[in-house]
Amino acid sequence: MIVSIAGTDVHVDGDEAASAIVMVHGWPDTYRLWDAQVEFLKAGYRCIRFTLPGFDETRPRRAYTVDEVTGLLRQVIVHLSPGRRVTLMLHDWGCIYGYEFYMRHPELVARIVGVDIGDVRGLRQALGAREKLYILAYQVWLALAWKIGGRLGDWMTRRMARWVRARSDPRFVSSRMNYPYYLTWFGGSQSFGRQTRRFQPSCPMLFIYGERKLFMFHASDWVEALNRRPGSKAVGFDTGHWVMLQRAERFNQVAGEWLAGAP
Numbered sequence: 001m002i003v004s005i006a007g008t009d010v011h012v013d014g015d016e017a018a019s020a021i022v023m024v025h026g027w028p029d030t031y032r033l034w035d036a037q038v039e040f041l042k043a044g045y046r047c048i049r050f051t052l053p054g055f056d057e058t059r060p061r062r063a064y065t066v067d068e069v070t071g072l073l074r075q076v077i078v079h080l081s082p083g084r085r086v087t088l089m090l091h092d093w094g095c096i097y098g099y100e101f102y103m104r105h106p107e108l109v110a111r112i113v114g115v116d117i118g119d120v121r122g123l124r125q126a127l128g129a130r131e132k133l134y135i136l137a138y139q140v141w142l143a144l145a146w147k148i149g150g151r152l153g154d155w156m157t158r159r160m161a162r163w164v165r166a167r168s169d170p171r172f173v174s175s176r177m178n179y180p181y182y183l184t185w186f187g188g189s190q191s192f193g194r195q196t197r198r199f200q201p202s203c204p205m206l207f208i209y210g211e212r213k214l215f216m217f218h219a220s221d222w223v224e225a226l227n228r229r230p231g232s233k234a235v236g237f238d239t240g241h242w243v244m245l246q247r248a249e250r251f252n253q254v255a256g257e258w259l260a261g262a263p
Contacts, residue, residue: 006075009058010050014042019110020081021259023049024073026092026117027142027180028161028173030055033091036248040256045087048080052093055177061149063179063187066195070101077108085110087259091244092117093180096192099199111204113255116241118207118218119199120192131215138164139181146178147186153178167242204231206258208251210239217241233258 001012011031021041025033030051038047053059053072077086088109090098095117102109127135138160145156153175161173184192207226209218223234235254239246 003080005050005079006072007059008050008053008072008076010048010076010080012046012048012080013038014044014046016046018044018046020046020048020077020084020086021089022073022077022081022086023047023089024091024094024098025049025052026094026096028055028157028166028177029092029168030172032169032172033242033244034089037089037244037252037255040252041259045259046081048076048086050076052097052177054179056172061176063146063183063190065183065190066097066100066192069097070104073097073101074105074108087111087113089113089115089255090117091115092241096120096180096196099201100196102201102203103197103199106203109203111206111259112201113206113208113258115207115243116209116217118209118216118222120196121198122219122222127215134214140185142178142181143185145175146182149175165240167245201232205229206232206255207234208243208254209234209236210241210243210246211236212238212240 003010003012023034023037025031031049034049038049041047053064053069054062085108088098088102090113095114098112102112141160142157145153148156157175157178158170158173161168161170183190205226207223209216226232226234237243237247237250244251
């Protein structure tokens with residue numbers, strides 16, 4: 001079933017009476033990222049997902065602020081899970097938006113499954129000079145691709161997607177997906193540094209991350225603290241950044257078992 005909310009097509013699978021899992025993807029993906037998880041989970045949960053605004057041709061090509069994206073997420077949850085808290089399943093930029101949404105609206109979230117991105121503010125303090133230079137290089141490249149747009153911007157974006165071994169279908173990858181990077185570095189008052197806060201969850205959380213990367217997108221002490229919290233845990237996989245695609249069967253098993261046992 002597809003429901004239109006604030007001009008966004010929201011894909012809904014599963015029993016309307018079941019507990020809802022809201023899935024949010026990152027760069028350079030669409031709602032399709034979660035296909036394997038929806039097939040596995042829809043028998044016991046109501047799976048809700050959408051493509052981030054501006055990431056496809058259905059929305060204007062512009063930069064959507066943190067307020068706008070978290071506002072859309074709130075509308076989706078209130079409309080499709082009225083009076084009931086949801087589980088957030090998040091990856092990449094979906095983590096950034098989803099974590100900030102939780103910090104703004106903890107009363108709407110029962111638990112969180114975060115994939116490969118931890119608390120960004122804590123990560124900045126843990127990264128070395130080499131890692132920071134790497135992040136600067138690829139993020140500014142994508143920010144410039146968004147600003148340039150057109151065929152050149154799209155080529156720059158797809159080139160980077162191939163370089164980082166993104167798993168998205170190239171047909172759906174374009175420079176319009178890069179506005180989060182543009183806002184990060186050139187957003188001024190709308191930059192993520194000014195619009196988001198440190199992620200400090202008090203709800204149960206499962207954190208799944210890939211171990212085969214140039215560096216981790218989380219600080220080790222953040223994972224250690226998470227593992228000490230009752231009902232929460234972190235699990236490393238022998239994958240890169242796209243864990244749910246590279247090890248879909250194991251991902252589904254770990255997430256499914258945790259969801260079945262989490263409060």
